Amino acid sequence: MVLDEYKQVYIGKSDDIAKRIRQHRSSMKPFDRTLLPMYAEKTSCFSIDFFRALDTTRIYIWKRRLTDGVEADLVADFPNIYCTNRIGGDVSNAIEALATMNVREF
Numbered sequence: 611m612v613l614d615e616y617k618q619v620y621i622g623k624s625d626d627i628a629k630r631i632r633q634h635r636s637s638m639k640p641f642d643r644t645l646l647p648m649y650a651e652k653t654s655c656f657s658i659d660f661f662r663a664l665d666t667t668r669i670y671i672w673k674r675r676l677t678d679g680v681e682a683d684l685v686a687d688f689p690n691i692y693c694t695n696r697i698g699g700d701v702s703n704a705i706e707a708l709a710t711m712n713v714r715e716f
Contacts, residue, residue, distance in 0.1 A: 611658065613694075614667040620658040620694045621684045623676055631669070634658050655712050658694045682710075 611620045611631070624630035637659045674680055681699025690712050698710025 611666050612668040612670070613661055613665050616661070616665065617692055618656075618661075618694045619688055619692055621681060621688070621699060622658075622695075623674075623681045623699070625676065627671060635663050655690070655694055655696060657696055661694075685710075 611622075611634075613619070620634075622630060622634075672680075679700050682701075683699070685693060685695050685699040693712060696712050697707045698712075701707050701710060
């Protein structure tokens with residue numbers, strides 16, 4: 611998903627892409643997560659769930675197998691300042707999530 615006005619991109623994968631996009635757009639984050647995202651207000655990026663349908667300029671779909679490992683490569687190709695992914699792609703456990711967390715200075 612591309613959010614041109616905010617110069618942000620989100621890269622994800624799913625067996626059911628329409629369902630996954632609806633999940634992102636319908637989830638409600640507590641207000642404190644806006645002020646203190648992941649309890650690191652100076653280093654955490656905003657989750658894609660903070661944006662709404664009208665913020666999304668384009669959606670690109672690339673049909674692949676979920677096991678192809680492409681998500682991690684795509685996330686790594688974008689500089690952190692432009693990527694709303696909070697963790698790297700193709701993460702399968704908490705250790706990988708922590709190791710690939712998108713940290714940036716504001």
